Amino acid sequence: MDNIKEPLINDLSEAVVEMDEERTEELANQCIDKGVDVLTAINEGLAKGMEQAGKLYDEGEYYIPELLMCSDAMYKGIDILKPHLPKDSETKFKAVIGVVQGDTHDIGKNLVKIMMETAGFEMYDLGRDVPAVEFVSKAKEVGACIIALSTLMSTTMCGMEDVIKILEEEKLRDKIKVMIGGGPISQKFADKIGADAYTTDATKAAKVAVEIAKGLSEGK
Amino acid sequence: MMAVVSFPKENIKVQVEKGTKLIQAIRKCELSLETPCNCMALCGKCKVKVFGELSPISKEEAAFIEEENIRLACLVEIQGDVEVEFLENHKGLKTINRGYSIKAEVDNEIINKYKYSDNLCGVAFDIGTTGISAYLIDLRSGEVLNKASALNPQTEYGGDVISRITFCMENDNGTEILSSSISEKLNDIIEQLLVKGVNRQNIHVITVAANTTMLHLLANKNPESIAKAPYTAVFLDKQEKLAKDINLEIYEEGKVILLPSVSAYIGADIISGIVATDFINKNNKSIFIDIGTNGEIVANCNGELAASSTAAGPALEGMNISCGLRAVEGAIDKFNIDEECNITYTTIGGRKAIGICGSGLLDITSALLTAGVLEKNGRFNIKMNEKLRGRFIDKKFYITDDIYVSQKDIRQIQLAKGAIAAGIIMLLKELHIRIEEIDEIVIAGAFGYHVNAESIKTIGLIPKGFKGNVSFVGNSSVEGAALSAINNKVLNKMIEIKEKIKIVELSTKVDFQNYFIKELNF
Numbered sequence: 171m172d173n174i175k176e177p178l179i180n181d182l183s184e185a186v187v188e189m190d191e192e193r194t195e196e197l198a199n200q201c202i203d204k205g206v207d208v209l210t211a212i213n214e215g216l217a218k219g220m221e222q223a224g225k226l227y228d229e230g231e232y233y234i235p236e237l238l239m240c241s242d243a244m245y246k247g248i249d250i251l252k253p254h255l256p257k258d259s260e261t262k263f264k265a266v267i268g269v270v271q272g273d274t275h276d277i278g279k280n281l282v283k284i285m286m287e288t289a290g291f292e293m294y295d296l297g298r299d300v301p302a303v304e305f306v307s308k309a310k311e312v313g314a315c316i317i318a319l320s321t322l323m324s325t326t327m328c329g330m331e332d333v334i335k336i337l338e339e340e341k342l343r344d345k346i347k348v349m350i351g352g353g354p355i356s357q358k359f360a361d362k363i364g365a366d367a368y369t370t371d372a373t374k375a376a377k378v379a380v381e382i383a384k385g386l387s388e389g390k
Numbered sequence: 391m392m393a394v395v396s397f398p399k400e401n402i403k404v405q406v407e408k409g410t411k412l413i414q415a416i417r418k419c420e421l422s423l424e425t426p427c428n429c430m431a432l433c434g435k436c437k438v439k440v441f442g443e444l445s446p447i448s449k450e451e452a453a454f455i456e457e458e459n460i461r462l463a464c465l466v467e468i469q470g471d472v473e474v475e476f477l478e479n480h481k482g483l484k485t486i487n488r489g490y491s492i493k494a495e496v497d498n499e500i501i502n503k504y505k506y507s508d509n510l511c512g513v514a515f516d517i518g519t520t521g522i523s524a525y526l527i528d529l530r531s532g533e534v535l536n537k538a539s540a541l542n543p544q545t546e547y548g549g550d551v552i553s554r555i556t557f558c559m560e561n562d563n564g565t566e567i568l569s570s571s572i573s574e575k576l577n578d579i580i581e582q583l584l585v586k587g588v589n590r591q592n593i594h595v596i597t598v599a600a601n602t603t604m605l606h607l608l609a610n611k612n613p614e615s616i617a618k619a620p621y622t623a624v625f626l627d628k629q630e631k632l633a634k635d636i637n638l639e640i641y642e643e644g645k646v647i648l649l650p651s652v653s654a655y656i657g658a659d660i661i662s663g664i665v666a667t668d669f670i671n672k673n674n675k676s677i678f679i680d681i682g683t684n685g686e687i688v689a690n691c692n693g694e695l696a697a698s699s700t701a702a703g704p705a706l707e708g709m710n711i712s713c714g715l716r717a718v719e720g721a722i723d724k725f726n727i728d729e730e731c732n733i734t735y736t737t738i739g740g741r742k743a744i745g746i747c748g749s750g751l752l753d754i755t756s757a758l759l760t761a762g763v764l765e766k767n768g769r770f771n772i773k774m775n776e777k778l779r780g781r782f783i784d785k786k787f788y789i790t791d792d793i794y795v796s797q798k799d800i801r802q803i804q805l806a807k808g809a810i811a812a813g814i815i816m817l818l819k820e821l822h823i824r825i826e827e828i829d830e831i832v833i834a835g836a837f838g839y840h841v842n843a844e845s846i847k848t849i850g851l852i853p854k855g856f857k858g859n860v861s862f863v864g865n866s867s868v869e870g871a872a873l874s875a876i877n878n879k880v881l882n883k884m885i886e887i888k889e890k891i892k893i894v895e896l897s898t899k900v901d902f903q904n905y906f907i908k909e910l911n912f
Contacts, residue, residue, distance in 0.1 A: 230785060230797040233768055233804065235907050272618030274897045275701070277906065299619045322701070324428065324556040325617035353703075354552075357450055358431050358465075 178206055179215040182247060186219025189239035191246045198250035208254045216247045220288040224373035241284045263383040265316040266309045268296035270329030275322035278352055282318060285376035302332035309346050315386050316379055317348050324354040331363040347382045351375055394471045397421060406468060412440065413463040426549025426709055428556055429464035433709060436463040437477055443470025491666040491869035494877040496532040509592035512875040513580055516659060516868035517600035518542060519551055519683065523868040526583040532876045538582045543575045544568050550683040550704060551603040555617040569610040573637040593640035596633060597647045599871040601657035605648050608636060616654040623654045628885055649874060650888040655699030660686050661884050662870025663834045667863050670887055675823055676830040677814060681706055685810040691821045696892040700813035705802040706748045713793045715745035722750035723840050727757040731777035743790050749840035754795055755803050756845035759912055763787060766912050768804045770797060804910045807851040811909035813896055815853055820894050829858040834866045850912050
């Protein structure tokens with residue numbers, strides 16, 4: 171990369187970490203004007219900044235508001251850069267995400283979605299109060315390798331087990347992995363229902379999702 | 391293969407199958423141990439001291455235990471003969487058994503109904519998720535003859551309504567178990583309430599104020615639908631039953647009146663409270679908040695009423711907090727840092743500090759903010775005053791040698807206060823008023839009584855911009871139940887109010903997240 175462009179990429183990362191939407195937009199436009207590779211700007215600039223924000227969140231330096239403000243900045247940049255992406259850019263891993271049936275609390279799910287998007291996933295968000303069968307049919311439709319399920323209430327946790335049962339019935343269990351999370355969820359519960367992964371927060375979820383997706387694609 | 395579990399202090403032994411979870415052995419002996427998270431291995435509050443052959447410590451369990459022989463009853467399995475000792479700090483919850491209320495005359499309609507009996511008494515209950523309060527009332531004079539309070543025995547099956555409902559869903563007869571657990575306790579309390587010259591046969595009526603789930607459990611109705619979207623209750627209207635039909639032992643033909651609720655999350659306790667305190671007749675702009683695991687908020691804008699419930703989580707009751715405790719003896723309940731950075735605190739009962747309860751947490755958070763130890767965004771300030779710096783080790787701020795608040799604890803408090811503050815803001819938005827216009831905030835509930843008004847303003851549990859007065863009314867719910875026992879007009883008012891309050895469901899609103907996130911900062 172030549173000398174003018176590299177600082178631009180670093181500045182993009184920094185603008186995201188510093189939650190500066192305006193500057194992120196400005197820098198994204200500069201990237202296009204100066205002919206910076208768009209994919210590099212997204213991956214090495216915006217996504218890297220968001221990753222850094224996730225790290226700060228892990229360390230307790232940032233909290234949910236900061237993380238969301240960083241993601242606002244990141245998405246502003248992506249909106250500008252995305253239309254300039256070459257059509258044949260690499261296919262991403264796909265994942266379906268949502269809050270299980272009976273529950274309408276979705277802030278945790280939204281955070282996981284952001285961090286998984288940052289980690290390179292193409293996310294299909296079904297929203298909240300989603301019946302088990304819809305997760306599976308969407309995953310089949312788009313060819314997702316992960317279904318990520320969230321709930322805040324112990325009364326609706328059983329919806330997670332339903333998703334796994336449907337996957338088993340349809341003999342999709344080895345193709346589609348299930349990740350779960352939310353206030354009342356524990357590793358103990360994940361083991362009990364046979365979920366593939368449980369993580370305590372959004373940044374860890376994104377890391378584990380990448381491992382799972384890579385494992386699946388290498389296994390093929 | 392069987393093993394013997396003994397409880398030397400209680401002088402109880404029980405034989406169980408090897409591999410049995412310790413909590414099951416404890417329940418089998420009908421001993422009490424609270425499991426606030428309903429044995430999900432999330433809260434670490436079911437610690438006991440145990441010696442003997444036990445399952446190895448799992449990673450999950452290790453996260454909660456530090457001392458030798460201390461284990462989590464919900465995780466540890468019995469592998470051979472063992473001896474169990476309960477830790478001291480799970481006893482003696484302080485509940486507030488008084489509240490502010492209007493005066494209501496005894497109305498003749500009620501007395502005439504029973505004119506042939508001599509001693510005419512009633513009992514008023516407030517059944518909280520955590521604590522129960524009760525009054526014995528002379529129905530002729532309206533005088534309160536005695537008061538009693540107790541811990542809700544259902545706490546053993548989960549600390550909050552959601553985990554209790556989960557218990558009903560996961561266990562055959564779960565609803566029946568919780569139902570008989572509460573009715574047995576109410577019978578015990580009635581016994582305690584009796585005074586000279588008054589026996590069970592003199593009690594003709596019982597009035598019950600409680601949240602919607604507690605009312606369902608008392609009536610032996612499965613509350614499952616309350617804890618699943620769209621969050622509906624089986625019943626909301628006032629219920630009148632024969633006491634014997636729900637196993638309450640009073641006068642043979644005695645009645646139980648379950649007061650009306652507005653919705654699954656705005657229960658009879660709230661209606662009872664806003665009627666008892668005359669909040670409904672305020673001709674200004676005011677807010678009534680009952681702070682607990684769920685924060686219920688009612689706004690009164692010149693007579694127009696609207697209510698919301700918000701999932702504050704258990705942090706403000708000292709749960710999910712590293713050194714958190716409920717309001718038991720030895721809990722730090724007040725805390726201050728003065729201008730010279732000297733720390734002072736008090737504990738309930740003046741005992742040696744063993745942890746921090748909700749009001750203590752609010753004071754600590756507020757004091758740390760004011761002293762610059764915490765930043766507005768909830769982060770510990772690494773440039774804090776030198777004098778306090780020594781207390782800050784590994785992202786934990788130490789109050790005593792072993793009691794501290796961690797960064798994670800502060801985040802839990804942010805979640806709780808953010809939920810309540812966002813609830814207030816959104817409710818006011820529905821009524822087209824701003825927080826700046828609010829004249830008065832009334833704080834109800836046993837919890838509220840210990841709380842320092844300045845602390846909740848400083849941490850922003852009450853949204854920034856509020857300029858009015860804060861008042862505390864204590865347990866107004868039991869007061870309302872008492873009034874409705876002696877005066878039919880009060881009861882009718884509650885029924886009328888039930889229809890008048892507009893319910894604003896927050897969790898399904900699209901912009902809740904934005905408001906919540908904004909209110910997370912201090």
